Amino acid sequence: MFRELQQILSAAGVPFGEEELLDTLWLLSRLPQSPNTLLAAQWAKAQQTTGRSTEHALGAPGDHISPAPPSRGSNPAADPPPGAETSTDPADLAPLTGARPTGNSTDRELRVPGLNALGGALAFGRALHPLKRRIPSTWATELDEEATAAAQADTQVPQVVLRPRPERWLRLALIIDSADSMLLWERHFGELRALFEGSGAFRQIEVHQVRHGNPQSSRSISLTRPWVDNEAPTLSPKCVTDPSGRTMVIVVTDGTAPAWQDDRMQTVLQDWATAGPTALIHVLPRSLWTGTGITADTWHITTPRAGAPNTDWQVTHPILPPTVSQFATVPIPVLELTPPCLASWADAVTTVGRPVPLRIWEPRVGTPTTPPVADSTASPFAFTRTASPQSVRLAAYLAAMAPLTVPVMQLVHSCLPGRRHAAALAEVFLSGLLAPLPHAAQPSADIRHRFFDFTAEAKDLLLDTVPTTELLSCSRRVGERMEYLVGRSPDFPAWLTTSSQQPTPASPPQPFAHIGQSLLSRLGRDTGSSNPSPEPALASEPAVASEPAAKPRTTGPLAIDLAWLLMVAERNTPGDPKVTDWGSLTAAVSRMQAEIFDVPVYPTPAERAAVLLQQLLHVPALERSNAVFATSAAYSYLVASGLKVTTSPEQVRDLARQVKAGAGLSTITESLKSWIR
Numbered sequence: 275m276f277r278e279l280q281q282i283l284s285a286a287g288v289p290f291g292e293e294e295l296l297d298t299l300w301l302l303s304r305l306p307q308s309p310n311t312l313l314a315a316q317w318a319k320a321q322q323t324t325g326r327s328t329e330h331a332l333g334a335p336g337d338h339i340s341p342a343p344p345s346r347g348s349n350p351a352a353d354p355p356p357g358a359e360t361s362t363d364p365a366d367l368a369p370l371t372g373a374r375p376t377g378n379s380t381d382r383e384l385r386v387p388g389l390n391a392l393g394g395a396l397a398f399g400r401a402l403h404p405l406k407r408r409i410p411s412t413w414a415t416e417l418d419e420e421a422t423a424a425a426q427a428d429t430q431v432p433q434v435v436l437r438p439r440p441e442r443w444l445r446l447a448l449i450i451d452s453a454d455s456m457l458l459w460e461r462h463f464g465e466l467r468a469l470f471e472g473s474g475a476f477r478q479i480e481v482h483q484v485r486h487g488n489p490q491s492s493r494s495i496s497l498t499r500p501w502v503d504n505e506a507p508t509l510s511p512k513c514v515t516d517p518s519g520r521t522m523v524i525v526v527t528d529g530t531a532p533a534w535q536d537d538r539m540q541t542v543l544q545d546w547a548t549a550g551p552t553a554l555i556h557v558l559p560r561s562l563w564t565g566t567g568i569t570a571d572t573w574h575i576t577t578p579r580a581g582a583p584n585t586d587w588q589v590t591h592p593i594l595p596p597t598v599s600q601f602a603t604v605p606i607p608v609l610e611l612t613p614p615c616l617a618s619w620a621d622a623v624t625t626v627g628r629p630v631p632l633r634i635w636e637p638r639v640g641t642p643t644t645p646p647v648a649d650s651t652a653s654p655f656a657f658t659r660t661a662s663p664q665s666v667r668l669a670a671y672l673a674a675m676a677p678l679t680v681p682v683m684q685l686v687h688s689c690l691p692g693r694r695h696a697a698a699l700a701e702v703f704l705s706g707l708l709a710p711l712p713h714a715a716q717p718s719a720d721i722r723h724r725f726f727d728f729t730a731e732a733k734d735l736l737l738d739t740v741p742t743t744e745l746l747s748c749s750r751r752v753g754e755r756m757e758y759l760v761g762r763s764p765d766f767p768a769w770l771t772t773s774s775q776q777p778t779p780a781s782p783p784q785p786f787a788h789i790g791q792s793l794l795s796r797l798g799r800d801t802g803s804s805n806p807s808p809e810p811a812l813a814s815e816p817a818v819a820s821e822p823a824a825k826p827r828t829t830g831p832l833a834i835d836l837a838w839l840l841m842v843a844e845r846n847t848p849g850d851p852k853v854t855d856w857g858s859l860t861a862a863v864s865r866m867q868a869e870i871f872d873v874p875v876y877p878t879p880a881e882r883a884a885v886l887l888q889q890l891l892h893v894p895a896l897e898r899s900n901a902v903f904a905t906s907a908a909y910s911y912l913v914a915s916g917l918k919v920t921t922s923p924e925q926v927r928d929l930a931r932q933v934k935a936g937a938g939l940s941t942i943t944e945s946l947k948s949w950i951r
Contacts, residue, residue, distance in 0.1 A: 301870075391462040391684075394613060398469045401617035404624040405475035405522075407580075410438030442477035444522050444581065446470060447514045447546075449482045450500055451527035454710065457680045458696075458703055459557040460501070460722050462611060463526050466555075472840055474852055476522075482514070484525070486533045495533060495542050501722050511542045515549045519583060522623070523552040526611075527568070530704065534567025540637050544604040547584035551623050553607040554635060559697040560610065565704075570608035570633035573601060580624050592631060606635040654732040657705045658739065664690075665701040669728075670740040671748050672702065677711055677727035689751040707732045831874060831882055832915045833867055836860060839907060846906035847899040858895035862886055862907075879915035880950065883908040884942040891933045901930045908946060921949040 276295070283290050290298065392398065421435035448470065450456060450463045470479055482497040485508055496508035514523055523546045533539045546552045556568055563569055576588040584605050591599040607622070609615040609632075622630040658666050671686050672678065678686075687699050702708065708726040728736070737745070839859050843851070853859070866885040868875040876882045890904035905926050912919045929945050 390465065391459075392465040392469070392611070395469060395472075397613035398616065399473055401613040402470070402473045402475050402620055404617075404620040405444065406473065407443035407475075407624070408440040409443050411441040412438070414439040414441065442475065444476055444520055445478045445480070445516065446476040447480045447482065447521055447523045449484060449497070449514070449523065449525045451525070451531060452483050452485055453528065453531040455528055455530050455700070455703055456557075457722060457724065458684075458700060459526065459528065460680070461684070462557060463500075466526065466611070468837065468840075471844065472837075472853075480514070482509070484527075484531075484533075484539075486531050486538075489532070489536065489538065495538050511545065514546055517549065519550050519581065521550045522581075523547075523550060524555060525553075526555045526557060528558050528700070529556060529563070529566030529568035531567070537637070539567075540603075540606075540635075543606050547604050547606060550583050551581060552584055553609055553619055555609050555611055557611055557696075558700055562697060562700065568608060568635055570635050572631055573605070573634045574629035574631055575605060575607075575622055575634075576629050577622065577626060579626055589634065590629065601634065603637065607632045608635050609633070654707055654729075654735045657707055657732075658735065661701055661705065662698065664698045665705075666736070666739055668698050669702045669705075669707065669732075670736040671745065672708075673728045673733045673736040674745045674748075676733070677725040679723050679725055681723075683726075685752055685755065686748065689748060689755050707736075831877060831879060832911070834863060834911065834914075836863060839863065842907050842910050843896060843903050846910075847896065847903050851896040851898045853895055854897050855893065855895045858890065858893040861893065862889040862895075865889055878943075879912055879917060880943050880946045881939070883911045883946050884939050886911060887929070887946075888933055888939060888942055891930065901934075904933075905930055909949075912946065912950065918951045919949050920951050925949070 280290060280292075280295060283295070415436040416439040418435045418437040421437070422433070425433055425435050448463075448467055450459075456463075467479070467481060470476060481500055483500040483502075485496045485498050485504075487494045487496060493508070493510070495511055497511055497513065498506050498508045514521065525543070527534070531539075543552060543554075554568065556563060556566075556570075558566065572592055574590045574592050576590070578586055578588075587605055589601040589605045590596055591601075607619060609619055618630060618632060622632055657669070661669075668687055668690060671690065672683055675682070675686065683699060683703075707728055709729070711725045711727055836859055839862065840853075843853075862885070866876055866882045866889075876885055887904050887908040890907060891901060894900040896903055909919060909921070909926075925945075929942070932945070933942060
């Protein structure tokens with residue numbers, strides 16, 4: 275019987291080993307058997323929602339085309355994970371557009387999940403590890419217990435011996451370029467900033483954006499806050515220069531702005547490089563560098579001391595002797611946005627006396643070439659002839675859904691079959707076929723969510739390059755991809771259209787995805803009412819208690835991750851305490867999201883918040899302020915779950931004391947429930 279059961283399960287696609295099957299049978303015998311249990315209710319609900327024989331084949335409601343389903347093996351990133359929900363009836367699918375359908379107040383805005391731009395956070399963290407140095411502070415001191423005890427034992431006189439407090443070695447100035455094409459890399463920049471902040475290598479991180487002005491002006495290059503309008507105040511580039519030499523400058527760019535063609539940015543970078551280590555991060559793949567204002571070749575650099583400015587480096591050719599080949603200008607390394615390149619940069623800054631190979635920017639001499647910036651007169655015929663096949667295919671998918679924002683472009687790109695690379699989307703964006711809509715047609719004041727559209731000529735040509743069936747199936751794949759990403763990645767605005775809405779005749783927005791009712795519920799939309807429900811507070815941005823409560827998600831509790839906890843710690847703990855136990859944070863996330871047979875162990879927001887509070891207080895993760903961190907995490911989770919929370923500092927302190935004294939999880943849960951109104 276036991277072997278037969280194993281064979282049946284293997285034939286059903288659920289192979290079990292002997293020990294696994296014995297453990298499952300043991301647990302099954304101890305689960306409650308009543309039909310009123312939570313597990314039975316979840317099973318009945320799953321039978322109702324998944325009892326379907328075929329998957330819907332239409333890409334959009336009303337289309338009578340049945341394309342062949344995409345291969346599951348050819349594109350695992352674009353396919354949903356096992357258990358992802360799909361709708362049986364295309365009429366039940368709601369279309370999402372990247373632009374506001376009608377432009378009036380009846381439009382329903384949702385915050386839909388996008389993509390994480392950088393993968394492998396652990397690899398990036400390891401690359402930055404050499405920069406995690408601490409040096410004695412020049413102004414702060416602390417008690418030296420051993421020296422104090424030794425001095426009192428020797429002199430028999432009470433006295434205190436102080437020593438300089440260790441502090442982080444460097445300060446970081448992180449700067450992003452401001453060309454229109456840099457919108458493609460805004461999310462990369464944000465995640466890179468989070469990696470630097472979470473690495474613990476820098477005592478302070480300043481973020482700026484380069485603003486390119488009139489080349490004839492005395493302030494043709496200035497700095498401002500990232501992604502603000504042109505009326506925002508600006509700063510001189512000299513504000514980044516640190517006379518102490520303990521500021522690292524990293525500029526993130528794609529090299530397409532005109533300032534990279536002349537000597538304006540070169541002059542600014544050389545000024546920064548005279549004070550501290552300075553480098554460029556080129557976001558485009560190396561195959562596209564020749565079409566930008568930044569080209570680089572490999573040289574060997576040797577630093578006389580750790581953290582030395584670029585002007586103190588010794589630069590030698592990897593093959594030719596110094597008497598034959600010399601580097602004439604200030605060396606500015608050019609890095610790719612990959613862990614190995616960042617590791618080489620960190621190694622070069624911290625290694626003394628050993629040559630390290632790096633690519634160095636070699637400014638062009640003579641007439642500058644024109645970078646591939648957007649040109650309104652670009653020919654779509656020339657693009658289809660010269661661009662890569664993947665770029666032409668991607669442009670066709672985007673043309674079918676335009677106008678759209680950069681997050682929508684990235685989401686559509688992730689759902690294309692075959693191997694994908696950021697170069698394809700960059701090639702489309704820099705081709706000149708995409709142009710931003712007029713300012714009056716932009717539904718959002720945030721320039722990061724600007725809308726771009728193709729010309730009518732480009733659309734007609736591009737839509738003929740891909741079969742219509744494939745274009746229709748793309749919206750289904752995007753919807754499935756979004757269902758997998760919800761709660762796991764950053765979000766961006768999109769608009770839900772209904773049959774009663776009439777789009778604007780000038781440029782009707784086309785749906786980029788069709789999603790089912792369950793995903794609408796997870797996004798906070800009340801599917802049973804025509805009135806839009808309040809927008810939910812997402813885990814990526816903890817809300818405050820004064821904000822209106824959002825409708826709780828009905829398909830499961832809100833999921834958080836390690837990045838969310840780090841953000842709560844950054845916003846609510848004074849002095850930016852260092853993380854001393856990463857395992858505590860990981861354990862808190864895993865414990866609150868524990869499941870048995872797909873049934874949450876802690877199903878309610880109050881229970882999950884109690885788990886966070888108990889775990890983070892009993893197993894401290896920070897070097898200090900752990901009580902503030904734990905209570906802030908519990909409070910933020912309740913608010914992010916769409917609950918209205920009202921409490922007082924006294925109640926928070928009393929609850930923290932109870933938890934430290936050993937209060938049980940049920941007691942903590944009841945106390946948190948008393949905060950909910």
